[in-house]
Amino acid sequence: MIKLKKSLVGADLIHPVYLKSLEYAILKQLNKFYSMKIKKKLPKSVENVLWSYDVNKIDLDLHKKLIISQVLNFGTRDATDWLFRSYGLEEIRKTAEQIPIGQWDRKSLALWALYLGIKPKLKLERVLNG
DSSP states (O other): OOOOOGGGSGGGGSOHHHHHHHHHHHHHHHHHHHHHHHHHHSOHHHHHHTTTSOGGGOOTTTTHHHHHHHHHHHOOHHHHHHHHHHHOHHHHHHHHHHSOGGGSOHHHHHHHHHHHTOOOOOHHHHHHHO
């Protein structure tokens, strides 16, 4: 068995001050990479319907309901094609049914209710019935 000097093992090689700045630099790079990754996943046609949001901070999973709602209400054909490729019919159907009627454009609701076979509930109905 080989024994190493304590100074050659683990974090003892790096002074604690440098270790903190190294951790900070790594986290900063990860955050930058993650932001770029998200940016690449949102096409311009989808960014256009998210006009009042910072698209650099949009998370596809965390903000799924917002993205689906905005694209179904205001999206172009390119945006809706991307939406169905990204989330799938069942996920969109399930999420769209949870969007309160007040958040729908009247004509968009008529179209998507027929296409998806959904009947969105009033917010009060969702609270009372689940």
